[in-house]
Amino acid sequence: MWPRFGIKIGNSTLCIAYVKADGKAEVIANKQGDRVSQACLLWDGDSEIECGLTAKQKMATRPKQAVAHSFQLLQPKEHLTEEIFSNALKDIPCDFDKEELVFRMEHAVPSEKEDQDDQIVTKELSAYQVTMELLRAELELAHQYHTDADQAPIAVISIPSYYPAEAFKLLSDAAETAGFHVAQIIAEPTAAVLGYNIGEDELQARQHVLTIKCGGLYSDFALFAVQNGFFIELATFGPFAIGGRQFTEALVQFICEEFKRKYKLDPHESRRSLAKIRTAAANCKHTLTTMPSTQLYIDSLMDGVDFNAQMSRARFESLIQPVINNLMQQLGECIEQAQQKRPELKRVDHIVLLGATMQIPKLQAAVASRFPDAKLHNSHSADEVVAIGCARQAVCLLDPLEQQLQKADDCVLVEDDLYIWHRDDEANATLVLGKGSIRAGDKEILANLPGPAAAEDGLFQLEVEVNWNDKDGNVVPQVRLSCM
C-alpha cells in the first residue's frame, strides 16, 4: 500500500510526489532531473509517442505532430463551450477537430520519388488519450518507488477547481488506464491548502484561506473556510485567461521590438524566429524568478543575426507590470464580490499560492501587499505544492482501494459540546456530541451514563437519537433519549 502518490496534472505541466507511511511527501524528479514534467506529447509519425521535455523541444520544429495544452479539453462534451474552444485552439500546435473532439496530428513522410508530393499520415488522439499517455510517463517515475507488481500504485490526482463533476470520472478513467489506482480526485486549491497543513489543528477557530492559482494559461481563485480541520469551500472564481503565457508574451514583445530597433528586422515575419524568441523568453522568465539578472542570447534569430541582451529582474518586472495589474484587478473584483455575499470574509488569514507563475517574486509581492494581514504561504515551490498536497491526502485515506470521486460531503458540523450527566454529578458527565464533530444524516449514538441512578450493575445504557430538523435552511437538532 505504500508508498502512495499524489499527481498534479495541468495544461502545461505535470508533477508527481510520493509519500511513505510517515507522511512526508517528496516530489519525484524526472529523467531530465526536473521536478516538474512538461505536458507535451509528440508523435514521431510512426508508432512512437514521446512525452515531456524532449517533446516540447521538438515541438518548435514539428508543431503539427505535437499536442500541448490538452488538459483544458478533458471535459465532458457538453461543457466544452465555444469560448473554451476559441481560447484553447490558440495554444494547441496541431489541429483539433471540434466535431470529433480529437487532436489530429499530421506527419509528412518524404516520398521516395521526387515528382510526387509528400505523403501525409495522420494520427488522431482524444484529450483522454493524451492525458493517459502523459500519466503513463508519470507512472514510470512512480515505479522507481513503487515495487509491488500486483498492486497498481495508489494515487490521488488533482483537478482544477472549476471543472465539473463529470470530468472527475474522465480523469480517473484516464489514470486507471495509464496504470494508476486512483483513490481520490481532489480540487487543486484544496490540495494546495493541504500541502501547507493549514487548519490541521482541530481545535483552532474558523479560518479563511484564499488560494490564488496562476498556471501556464489560466488563473483562478478560491476561498476556503477551515474549521476544526474541516475544509469548506466558500467560493471559486475563474478561470481567467491570465497565465504564464501572458508574462512570456510581454517579454517576447520586448525582444521583438529590441531586435527590430537594433537590426531593422521584424521577427514577426518568421514563425521560426518567433518560436525561438518564445523559448528563450520562457527560459529567461524562469531564470529571473530566482536570479537577479540573466543573459538573453538567441543564436541566429533571423537572417543569421544573433540576438544578445542583458536582462535584469527589474526590467523584466517593469515589462510584466501590466499583466500583474490585470491579475490583481481581477482578484480584487472577485474578493469584493465574495465579501458582499459573506461579510465574514473580510478577514483572510492565509493565502496559498499555486501554479508555476505564482513563483514570480514581483507577483508574490503584489499579492502580499494587497493582503497585508494574511499569512502568505510560499515555502513550497508553487508548481509542486499541489502534488505534495495530493500525496498528503493519500496518507489520510481510510481505504485507499475504494475510489472517491465525490468532491464534498453534505454534513452538519457541531460547534458545541453536548454532555449528559445524572443529577448534579457534573464531574461524571459524558460527552455525547463533541465540538467539531460532523454528522451526516440521522445517527444513533450509544453512550454509557455513569451514576447511582443506574440499576443493579451500576450501568445503564442510554440511547441518544439526534434528529436534524431543517428549518428554513437552519438546522435544529432534536435529541431523543431512551433509557434501556
Place this chain on the structure above:
Amino acid sequence: MTNSLELEVPLKVARHQIERVGLAYFNARRKIAPGGVERSESDEKLEGVGEEVEISYLKSLDPKEWKDQDHYSVLGLGKLRFEASDDDIRRAYRRMVLQHHPDKRKAKGEVVINDEDYFTCITKAYEILGTSKPRRSFDSVDPEFDDSLPSQTEIDNDYFAVFNKMFKLNGRWSERPQVPDFGEVDAKREEVERFYNFWYDFKSWREFSYLDEEDKEKGQDRDERRWIEKENKAARIKRKKEEMSRIRDLVNLAYNNDKRIQRFKQEEKDRKAAAKRAKMDAVQAQKAEQEKAVREAALAKERADKAEQKRIEQIRIEREQQKKVLKKERKTLRDKVKDCKYYAKNDKDQLKHMEGTEKICETFNLAELQALNKAMESKGRESFVAALQTAEQKIAAELEEINQTQAKKLATATAAAPKAAGVKEVKKGELWSNENVQLLIKAVNLFPAGTAQRWDVIATFINQHSGSGGAQVLARDVLNKAKALQNSDHSKSSLKTQANDAAFASFEKSKKEVQVSNDITIGEEAPSQESKENVKQNGGAHPNQVNNQKPKQNGISTPAAAAAAPAAGAGAGAAPPAAPMTNGTGGAGGAGGASKTWTKEEQALLEQAIKSYPTTTPDRWDRIAACIPNRSKKDCLRRVKELVELVNSKKEAQAAVK
C-alpha cells in the same frame, strides 16, 4: 422497560459542504462506524491493542539492557508478536505513552528518576518495532521462537500434527508470501510436491544483525568500525548458515518420514512396473503374431506348391492318358482295318488303304478317331472310305495352302525385281569398274584443277593404267563420272544404283534357294522323319513352318548385305564400291555353295548312315546321301572329309601337347 424523552437542544450546529480531505475529516469518518453507531472514546482506544502490561514487569526492566528485553511484551503485544500490524504497534505504543509517560506519572505524584526510568524501555521497544528493518532483525531472533527440531518419538506419535505446526511456525521466515500448507495424509501428489519444492528452495529473510556483538557506531575510527563490521558480518553469515541447515534438516526430517512420499514412490514404482510389463506383453504379443504370420505364410506356400505340383502332374497324366487313348484308338483303327483286311477289294486297294490308314492316324485327332472307330463298328468300310477321303482332302488342303503361300511369295519377289536395266547403264557399269573408279580418283588427285586439257589427260591416264583394257574411256565420260562421284545427291548417283543392284541380286539368289528347298519338300510325298517329329510336337502345326525357318535365316543375311551396300555408297563420295560387291557375292556364294551348314539332325543321320553302310557297300556314298534329305553325295563326301580333317588336327594338337 423503555423510557423515551425528546428535547430540543440549543446546540449550535451548521450545515456545510465539507471537502472530503484532510485528517480531521477522515478521523470523523472513522468515528462514524458503518452502522451509524459511534464507539465511545475509551472503546476506541482499547480496541485491538493487546493486553495490559503489569507495572511490576516494566519496573523490573533495566533500560541499559534494552537489547535483551522482549519488546513485544513491553508494549503489551506479547501474544500477537510478529503478527502485530504496524497499526497495532503504533496504537499500543500510544497507549503505553499515555499511561507511562514520566510527566503523567509525575502529575500523579510518582517519583521519576529521569535516567533510569523504565519509560526508556518503552520508547526503545517502539524504536525497534516501529521501523521495519530493526523489527525484522528483532523478529529474526525472537526469543519465543522455537528453533528445535521435533524428536523421533514425537514424529512417530503424530507426524502430521507435529510437522504442520513446525512448518507453520517456520513459514513466517519466508521471503515469498504464500507458504504452502503441509497438508494431511490424503493430500494430493502435486500439493505435496509443491510443498517440498517450496521448502527445499526456501528463502528466508531471517537475519541475525540483532545479535551483533558490538555496535558499529561505537567504533572510534574508520578502521575499527570496519573491523567491527567484518566481525559482525562473519558472525551473521555463520548464524545464517546454521539457520539454513536447520531448515534443511527440518525439511529432510519431514521428507524422510513422510508416508505420503513413500506412498507416491511406491505408486510410481508400481506404475513403472506396470508400464514395463505392459510393454513387454505388447512386444511378446507382437512377436507371437509375427511368428504366426510367418508360419501361416510358409504353410500357404507349401500348400500352393503342392497344388501346383499336383496340377502339373495332373496335366501330365492327362496328356499321357490322352496320348495313350490316341495310341489305343490308332491301334484299334489299325487293328480293325487290318482285321477287315483293309476293306480292300484288291491288292492295290489294300496298299492304298494301308497307306490311307496311316494317313488317317496322322491327320485325325482323338475325337475324330473315336468317332471313326465307332462309325466303323457299325458301318465298316463305308465310314473308313469316308475317313480316308477326308484325310486325303485335309492333306490336299494343306498342300494347297502351302503352294499358295509359295506362289504368293514368288509373285511378290518377281514383282519386286526390276526387269529393266538400261543398256547404256549396263555398259557404263562395265566401263566404271571398281578399278577404274580407283584410277579416276587417283588421276583427279594427280592432275588438279587448272591442268591444261585436264579431263583428256585423266582419260588417257585411266586408259593407260586400266588393266582390263576393255572399253576406252572418253574425256566426257570421265567428267560425267567425276561429277557423279562428287554429286552429293546419292539418289542420282549411279553408285547407289549399283549398290542397290548388288543387294537385290544377293536377295534374289537366296530366294531361289528357298524355292529349291521348298520344291524338295513338296516333291517328297512322305514327310521326313524330322518334319514328322515337328508335326507331332506342334500338335498339327503346318509343315511349312519347318521350311520357313530357312528363308528366315537367309532373310537375315540378305538385308544385312543390302544394308551394307548403301552404307558403303553413302560414305565418302570416292569410297570403293568393290567392298560391298565382294561381300555380296561372298555371302551369296556361301549360301549357294557346299558350305551350307550341317544341322545336328543331319549330322546324326550322316553318322548313322556311315555306320549302317560299311565301306564295302557298293555305291556307298550314294546310299548315304539318300539317307539324308537335302544333301547330295558330294555334300556328304565333303562333310566327311572335313570331319576327318578336324579329328586329325585335334589328335595332332593333343599329341603336340603330350
